[in-house]
Amino acid sequence: MLNTSAHAAVPSARPSAGHAEGVTNDEFRAAMSRLAAGVVLVTAHEPPLSSDGPRGEDVGMTATAFLSVSLDPPLVLVSLREGSRMDDLLLEQPHWAVSVLTESQRHIAGRFAMKGRISDRLLFEDIPYTRGEVSGSPLVGGALANLECETEQRVAAGDHTLVIGRVLTASLPSPDGGPLMYFRGRYRQLG
Structure with missing residues (x-):
């Protein structure tokens, strides 16, 4: 049975006056910055254009929108900016x-978050x-965990693509150290 008195105390989800379209980008970004997230490095190897051509490049990007979806089968999800190099690469x-980066790998997260400022070869x-x-x-x-994935599904979601991948291999290279976190626009350590 629904307790209506409990629902009366829940604030309305309607936009406040002056925001006919709902929450602004800045308001949404500020609210989501309060959600602490683990930091991962997503990587892929771009195959060469031809079998006799030069070796393909490694591509990488820092991500905080990453999560476990299913245990059976083992699935994970990463959110990619639509039209980004990684999004385009994972189409092919x-x-x-x-x-999964450790607190001591902040420099790696920062380097791969520098959009377009460094060539992919230098990033690695x-x-x-x-x-x-x-x-x-x-x-x-030295990462806390490494996963290899194969794309199972792609879902368009606003200005991002949600890529769901089946985990094919998992390893735990670093037994020590805490996770690298992202909170209020900065990398942080637990504790």
Whole structure:
């Protein structure tokens, strides 16, 4: 049975006066900055244009919109800006990887969050990584966890694409350290 008195105390979800279209981008961004999120590095290997051409490039991006979707089958979801290089690449390349970054890997997160300022080749310079057995994607050394994924589904969602991937391999390279968090527009450590 529905308790109507409890619902009377719930604030209205309608936009306030002056916001005919609802919440503004700035209001939404400020509200969501209060949600602490773990930081991951999403990577993929761009295949060469031809079999006799130069080796393809590694592509990477920092993400906080990443979550576990299902245990059976093992599925994860990452949100990609529509039309970004990673979004475009994962339209053609079904395999990708995720490295869950530690608090000591803040420099990696910052480097890969610098949109368009550094060439992809330089982004991976001096970062220890191995290649995934299945995806060929870079897996960051010392990360809390590394996953290799294959795209199962893509869902358009506003100005982003939600990519759902089946986890093909999982490893735990670093037994120590806490997670790198993102909160109120800054990278943070737990505690």
